[in-house]
Amino acid sequence: MxxxxxxxxxxxxxxxxxEIASQLRGLRFxxxxxxxxNGQVVQVERKEKFRINAPTGK
Known part of the structure; x- marks a missing residue:
């Protein structure tokens, strides 16, 4: 080589x-x-979830 x-x-x-570190940065959930x-990285996909806390009004 x-x-x-x-x-x-x-x-x-x-x-x-x-790029992988960039995708991890700021990811909470x-x-x-x-x-x-074939031994080569071909795709990096980020899936992010947002948690919504509904107010509990009893």
């Missing part, structure tokens, strides 16, 4: 990790799903 190819792969991995095909 050439040094240029290794550097490009390291950059791609660093970008992927930054929910999930982050990472989809892998």
């Amino acid at each position: 050439t040094a240029t190819l290794a550097a490009a792969e390291a950059d791609a991995e660093a970008n992927l990790l930054r 929910g999930s982050v799903e990472i989809t892998v095909h």
